[in-house]
Amino acid sequence: ETGVTQSPTHLIKTRGQQVTLRCSSQSGHNTVSWYQQALGQGPQFIFQYYREEENGRGNFPPRFSGLQFPNYSSELNVNALELDDSALYLCASSSGTSGRRNTGELFFGEGSRLTVL
Amino acid sequence: QQQVKQSPQSLIVQKGGISIINCAYENTAFDYFPWYQQFPGKGPALLIAIRPDVSEKKEGRFTISFNKSAKQFSLHIMDSQPGDSATYFCAASSGSGYSTLTFGKGTMLLVSP
Numbered sequence: 001e002t003g004v005t006q007s008p009t010h011l012i013k014t015r016g017q018q019v020t021l022r023c024s025s026q027s028g029h030n031t032v033s034w035y036q037q038a039l040g041q042g043p044q045f046i047f048q049y050y051r052e053e054e055n056g057r058g059n060f061p062p063r064f065s066g067l068q069f070p071n072y073s074s075e076l077n078v079n080a081l082e083l084d085d086s087a088l089y090l091c092a093s094s095s096g097t098s099g100r101r102n103t104g105e106l107f108f109g110e111g112s113r114l115t116v117l
Numbered sequence: 118q119q120q121v122k123q124s125p126q127s128l129i130v131q132k133g134g135i136s137i138i139n140c141a142y143e144n145t146a147f148d149y150f151p152w153y154q155q156f157p158g159k160g161p162a163l164l165i166a167i168r169p170d171v172s173e174k175k176e177g178r179f180t181i182s183f184n185k186s187a188k189q190f191s192l193h194i195m196d197s198q199p200g201d202s203a204t205y206f207c208a209a210s211s212g213s214g215y216s217t218l219t220f221g222k223g224t225m226l227l228v229s230p
Contacts, residue, residue, distance in 0.1 A: 004160070033217065042123075042206050042220030043161065056217055090160050105151070106218060108160035 004093050004109035012115045013081050021076040021112045023091030030095060031055070032074040033106060034066060037088040049074055078114075086116045120144050123207050123221025130228050136194040138224045140207035143188065147209040151218070152181065152192050155204045164205070165192070197228045 005024045013019050025032050031050045035043035045058035049068035063079040072093070078085055092106035122141045130136045140150075151166035167174045167181040167190065174181045180193040194201055204225050208218040 035218075040223070042121075042208075042222050043218070045217045045219070048217060058217070092160075105163060105166070108153075108162065110158070110160045 004091055004107055006089075006091050006109040006112050008112055009110070010113045010115075012117060014117050015081055015083060017081050017116075018077065018079045019081060019114060021078075021089050021091075021114070023074045023076070023093075023109060025072045025074070025091075025093035026107050028095060029093035029107070030072050031093060032068055032072065033092045033094070034074070034076045035090040035092065035108075036060070037090055037111070039087070043090055046076070081116045083116050086114060088113050120219045121207060121209050121221045123224060125224060126222070127225045128227070130194075130197045130226065132197065132199060132228055132230055134197050134228075136192075136197045136201070136226055136228070138192045138205055138207070138226070139189065140191065140209075140221050141187075141189045142209050142219075144209070144211070144219075145188070146211040147219075149210045150181070150183065150190050151208050151210075152179075153206045153208060153220075155206065155223075161206060194226075197226075199228045199230050202226055202228050 004026050007022045033048040034046040037043040046060050047057040048055045052068045065077045068074045088111040090108050090111045092108045094106050120143050152164045153161035154164045155161040165176050165179045169185045178195045183190045204223045206223045207221045210218050
């Protein structure tokens, strides 16, 4: 059983550029969530995908968008990068069913560290 | 608005001592309270979790105490070891149709040898 894997592990971009981060969920998990963790802070929820549809969104602007694919892997896209977007981006997978109680047991990857200059 | 407040920000404990980290929440809809452990360069890993129908849960050296009326919960690490040195996050979620976690700001624990 493989865990959550993310790529790339590190990347550097400049303001105004666009970035795509990728995540493969843990085997058997159909739900993927993305979190942003600024330095010295706790992770903040960006959005969640269940069966290829956005199933919840935190307080992030529309330039943060995502996709989930039929194999449950996911992408996070950020357009028009700003300096404050510099953070560790964490992907988490879980097994959930829309409309039903979710245990909240999220399994995190090691993250993609984005630096915006 | 910070919905989960965590303290202390940092903690130094001697080997063999007890580490205690506290969290308080505001949203009464929260019904799942996990603790995550994060080592430098790694993602958070689930350590232990509790639901409000019990006041305490113990797994090995780790214990969660939960006070529903005070809307507080805490993590106790007994016999703390240098390998426990990490950042600990409390979190909370509600049993709605999707699961999202609201995290505290974290506590950096250092266990001195």
